[in-house]
Amino acid sequence: MNYHRVVFQPGDVLLEVPEGKNLKEAMNDAGLEFDFPCGGRGTCGKCRVRISKGLAAPVPREQEIIQAQELDAGIRLACLTTVDNDLLVELPNKNQLKHNILITSEARSFQIAPHLQKLYLEIEKPSREAHSSDWHRLKDSLIKQGYKERALESEISIFRKMPDVLREADNRVTAVMYGSEVVGIEPLDSRNTLLGMAFDIGTTTIVGYLLDLSSGEELNVVSALNPQTAFGADVISRLTFASHEESGLNKLHNAVIEAINKLIAEAIQKTSIGREHIYGISIAANTCMHHIFLGINPQSIAVSPYVPALSEPLVLDASDLKIDINQAGKVFVLPNIAGFVGADTVAVLLSTELDQSKDIKLVIDIGTNGEIALGSREKIVACSAAAGPAFEGAQISSGMRGAVGAIDHVYYRERLEYGVIGGGKPLGVCGSALLDTVAGLVELGILNKRGKILAPDQLTNPVAQRFKENLIEYEGQGAFLLARENETGHGRPIMITQSDIRELQMAKGAMAAGVRVLLDAYGIQVQDIQEVLLAGAFGNYLNPHSACVIGLIPPELESKIKMIGNAAGTGAKLALLSADEYRRARDIAEDVKFVELGSYPRFNSIFGECTYFKVP
């Protein structure tokens, strides 16, 4: 199927939408909040947007209810718009959406077996004959449903609520059970409302999925930038801030808790359901984000031997973490594997079912720290590769994140062409375009094995001659020009310099060395890998061919690459919807063998080799 890129502004949200899909459907599916008062039937005319790139002719109904002048200016109804092009969609300001965050993922089948369940109880009314306590009579009702008396327990907030609920509802109540623990008591029969939220807390972004715990239905998806970015962009700077700044840990902890509470509020805002109906949340995060979320000092992760304070799966009281869901709600925290292979990787592995795979698969989540796992149902080995920020466009001369204005893909055709997120004049390059650019330079023989940009007279590939003009000298070093001053949004040229290429070599070298070490640790050859699964935002947007050409992924595997989207989010959802999957996450975390690259024999020379390019 053909996909188009639809960018929403303000907010720079990028969706990849299948051709022919209705714009409203695409927005709904992605969980973007937008009002469709008439339900999207084209009657109310309220879902106006301005389509500033990729505008198509209005449909008759739009001609009826939108003035000609407005039609000319690109005003359309989202519910009547079909996605046949890349689109840049401007929303009314109040509908500002979130930044370019990956919220789609491929679901796998599983059995819903929620940690929490609801039971409707008709409790014996108190009388002079039946004068046992409220709690005693409630337990009697549960014992009739098969619970063991001695195991039944509850907590003070429930005991405080119980007398009033019982009397208000004439002893007909719905109990919310977590195992043998009563975590909720609601008047009358409320079995049809039991919600949870799964969270993927990334270093940069937080995504939350509002789920119906009974049906598994996804009711809403919300996302936000991780507000901790104000205290440092990457994991290492967060670790430093938490350990060395006055109240640093508290500030980071409070920021993420506040962000989660805001996302919860946002997720339920459109439903008619109160936050007290959310009884559970699950958390997938990297080890540092995991510790900070829990308010645990992550300092020990930062120094050798990189030991986390806590790796085990945890079930906590939401109130202890000041999470604004039901007062007696639970937080299910997925386990970590090691200091730099966290619960997010466990969630990815859970979502891919690597632990039950007959085939050997390579799972890669590319980022500042790239997590790599290799395995099958036989065994799994994993490592963390310190790639640095090049893939995220940082420390690259013209680099930027994958937001509007970023060149995200580069094509070496008759002349150099590129795509810009949101259309318009480019402002910089993001990681995926860096890959495309360098891959082309490699394929055209413009770079040598060591990554040096050759002089025009050294080029042997005739096609390379087409791009001679792009080879420039800039501030004393070689560079490859992508856009001239007059072609950019800011009037400065956009290019990839020799230094940028060195940065990329370090980054891809770290990842490739990680793969090499894992192959060695597992005892197999690269051709034994049946499938390569690319998880996460960057993995989803990069061009797999470019990744293979530069050697980020072994070229032999190009045809085996599959993008699996936000698999960490999927894993978090699975762990919330199924107690079995949650236990499986624990088993995965325990069974995965962590390989520490820094102490692996000959790692430095493997890394050195991996920074090279394989030239034609």
Added chain:
Amino acid sequence: MNYHRVVFQPGDVLLEVPEGKNLKEAMNDAGLEFDFPCGGRGTCGKCRVRISKGLAAPVPREQEIIQAQELDAGIRLACLTTVDNDLLVELPNKNQLKHNILITSEARSFQIAPHLQKLYLEIEKPSREAHSSDWHRLKDSLIKQGYKERALESEISIFRKMPDVLREADNRVTAVMYGSEVVGIEPLDSRNTLLGMAFDIGTTTIVGYLLDLSSGEELNVVSALNPQTAFGADVISRLTFASHEESGLNKLHNAVIEAINKLIAEAIQKTSIGREHIYGISIAANTCMHHIFLGINPQSIAVSPYVPALSEPLVLDASDLKIDINQAGKVFVLPNIAGFVGADTVAVLLSTELDQSKDIKLVIDIGTNGEIALGSREKIVACSAAAGPAFEGAQISSGMRGAVGAIDHVYYRERLEYGVIGGGKPLGVCGSALLDTVAGLVELGILNKRGKILAPDQLTNPVAQRFKENLIEYEGQGAFLLARENETGHGRPIMITQSDIRELQMAKGAMAAGVRVLLDAYGIQVQDIQEVLLAGAFGNYLNPHSACVIGLIPPELESKIKMIGNAAGTGAKLALLSADEYRRARDIAEDVKFVELGSYPRFNSIFGECTYFKVP
């Protein structure tokens, strides 16, 4: 042994001290806080008090270090004073003690088996080989001590503390265990410090016992008036306030929690030990105080069928109740039996071991609501009798509580004599003197069976003639004069009126009817009772003979009466020092058969009969 009454002012604290005992020892034993800087060796001269009644000649050391003028004014050293008389002791103002609160009790033997225990652990240091998490390595140490891996758990406050403690103490720590739960982690070897506090929360007073959980040693006893008295003196007015006043429950709840936190601070003030070393508290209270302590609406206790919200024993997190002990400390709440037979009664029964007694015993805790239990190891029946406030001196014309100035005992000798708490001119009568007075009137034939004061010419007992002058007419009703205007502290006469006698008849009738109903429910006769145990403050101060003469206690049992002091406090201590005793409390609460007097067949006529006196 001969006892003397020693009253301390300000504060009106009454101690019964064996003749010849050192005053300092008596104060220490009773847990009264007072500074003895030199340890009571008579060297520093700092423990000065003024003895205003019962003063003896100074000893030589006192003559050396106290000026003659001061000696004349009654100044003595507490550490050099022997109790050979009733004493009135004035303390420096800053040493104001608490009101007349019973803090002594007879201990029984038991096995210390604390809920909480400390283990010293030397945890494996992290290395590149042993890079599992802090928590994992801590668990490994515990597994070596016999714990099961899957059962081990802890909570967020411990996880937050763990990394720093481990590093600060180079992986040598002391874990505080509650079952398989790690509730504390302290640097190095701190096994010799593990504290708890047992609380008896009465309607009027709260007593707290600071205990060493390892040795069982009582380190301190503290007490305070229950600050809820500001919102109503008795249980019924508290119930009304909690249910009908705006935020009534919260006000009462906060008041008791604040009082407990103050008592904790007071208890540890003299020790060098911080409150974070207190890991557990136990709570005995009547059902209403129990609910309010927990913040649970007690409304259902107030109305038929008088059902509590919660009777079961509870182990709660101290932090959930905002109790200022260790952040991860536990609260052990003793179970209730019924709406008006609470955890305090369970504690009394636990302290008396009624559940294992071969003999049938009657246990009585006299108060506004008198709790009565009858039983043996075969079975126990219990009830609550609504005696009203007469025993506490309330609703009695000259009545007052058992504080300084109260006539507390009355003797019919050649002429009428009485004792006054603290000595001096009397200000009123307290409950025990009301009993003595009426018992004398019954024995002398001055009252008839129905409680009517007879006219002087109706008296047949020649001894009664001695007290003819005490028989007066006052405001249109008969009365018995105890002290004339010129003999009292306020210039008004003190007497017992016909109405007062009626009040007492209602009170003793309710208690006696309760005993009758329990005998009937148990299926035995009064002579089958082997022992009568009187618990609580009033039970400890009353004259047992008087109680039997007026029929409060069946006269056949007079020789079988034993005072057991603050047995509820003893029970609370047992439940804290021994997990076995705590479980036993649960069994007692489950096994005791509650008898509701109001719905017992023929209760009203039994009560009516019991208001009568048995006249000679």
